Amino acid sequence: MASLADQLQQLSSALEAALQRDKDEQSVRKHHADCVGAMRAAQKAALSGASDKKAIGQLTNEHIRRAEGIYEAALKRLADEAAARELERSVDVTLPGRARRLGHLHPITLARREIEAIFAQIGFTVAVGPQVETDFHNFEALAMPKDHPARDMQDTFYVDGSPDVVLRTHTSPVQIRTMLAQKPPVRVIVPGTVYRRDDDATHSPMFNQVEGLCVDEGVTFADLKGVLLHFARRFFGDKIGVRLRPSFFPFTEPSAEIDFTCVFCGGKGCRTCKQTGWIEIGGSGMVDPEVFRHVGYDSEKYTGFAFGWGIDRMAMLKYGIDNIPLFFEGDVRFARQFR
Numbered sequence: 605m606a607s608l609a610d611q612l613q614q615l616s617s618a619l620e621a622a623l624q625r626d627k628d629e630q631s632v633r634k635h636h637a638d639c640v641g642a643m644r645a646a647q648k649a650a651l652s653g654a655s656d657k658k659a660i661g662q663l664t665n666e667h668i669r670r671a672e673g674i675y676e677a678a679l680k681r682l683a684d685e686a687a688a689r690e691l692e693r694s695v696d697v698t699l700p701g702r703a704r705r706l707g708h709l710h711p712i713t714l715a716r717r718e719i720e721a722i723f724a725q726i727g728f729t730v731a732v733g734p735q736v737e738t739d740f741h742n743f744e745a746l747a748m749p750k751d752h753p754a755r756d757m758q759d760t761f762y763v764d765g766s767p768d769v770v771l772r773t774h775t776s777p778v779q780i781r782t783m784l785a786q787k788p789p790v791r792v793i794v795p796g797t798v799y800r801r802d803d804d805a806t807h808s809p810m811f812n813q814v815e816g817l818c819v820d821e822g823v824t825f826a827d828l829k830g831v832l833l834h835f836a837r838r839f840f841g842d843k844i845g846v847r848l849r850p851s852f853f854p855f856t857e858p859s860a861e862i863d864f865t866c867v868f869c870g871g872k873g874c875r876t877c878k879q880t881g882w883i884e885i886g887g888s889g890m891v892d893p894e895v896f897r898h899v900g901y902d903s904e905k906y907t908g909f910a911f912g913w914g915i916d917r918m919a920m921l922k923y924g925i926d927n928i929p930l931f932f933e934g935d936v937r938f939a940r941q942f943r
């Protein structure tokens with residue numbers, strides 16, 4: 605019994621010494637747990653064969669309670685020290701705050717929204733269609749049957765096992781969807797993502813187009829040019845002119861490439877416009893009667909114009925970007941420059 609008392613006393617003193625040195629709560633807890641464990645072990649050893657079991661238990665519990673007190677005191681000391689340190693800390697309330705960085709829209713979204721707003725003001729509504737399209741809507745109904753050579757220019761991605769399902773190559777299939785769903789008059793603008801097997805500085809395998817379609821009685825080529833001129837001036841400024849160059853699209857007749865005055869040199873001629881003063885924007889034309897036949901419109905009664913161009917290209921011209929992949933690489937340092 606005397607030796608148990610000594611042992612317990614030594615353990616208590618060792619705990620007291622250790623906890624005075626401890627600098628953190630974790631060490632305090634560990635030292636305390638080790639000490640209580642050692643006290644219980646000493647008690648167990650003393651109990652074997654002893655007759656005064658009750659006294660051994662009382663003595664051990666007394667020391668464990670004492671260890672508890674030492675432990676509580678050490679925790680309080682650490683908490684007091686931490687509070688004192690906190691009070692000593694001084695804060696310079698005159699320092700300027702750190703500005704929170706605000707998110708903002710991608711340049712393609714900015715361009716798309718501006719295009720939509722300009723056309724909304726002249727009575728066009730926004731229509732959308734699926735990016736995974738049927739061959740019928742993407743090609744066939746646009747007067748591009750399976751063997752048509754114009755398909756080569758829009759080589760695309762086919763869906764495995766479904767030769768009649770493609771990632772749409774242009775927004776023109778939404779012309780078909782819109783006309784199948786409603787009767788004239790039609791005035792829609794169709795922004796959307798499209799896909800082709802292209803990949804270089806000015807061609808991306810995934811890009812964005814906007815389509816325009818206007819069908820009514822008496823719509824003429826002059827209306828097409830007027831609408832394009834209105835758009836060009838609202839989007840790029842009053843000095844921009846529009847040139848329509850004869851071209852070919854299977855779903856428009858006649859067809860024309862749309863050129864805008866070069867936004868970089870104002871038409872004088874520069875490297876970007878290859879000294880021509882004009883920049884090619886997209887395609888356009890009067891809706892071919894063959895397309896009207898596919899959607900059940902009377903081509904004797906109605907005429908219409910359509911146009912389509914790359915939104916990405918528009919954003920490149922507007923913001924002076926010369927490399928289309930920059931749009932899709934997700935580098936915030938690039939995106940942050942446009943507001």
Ligand code: FA5
Binds near residue numbers: 806810813
């Ligand atoms: C068409 O896609 C026609 N659907 C446009 C059209 C609509 C004509 C309505 C007549 C009536 P085209 O293949 O030329 O046409 O593409 C139109 C524009 O999309 C191009 O002028 C260019 O601005 C953009 N474009 C085409 N391919 C890519 C590409 N890989 N990456 C980025 N922009 C592209």
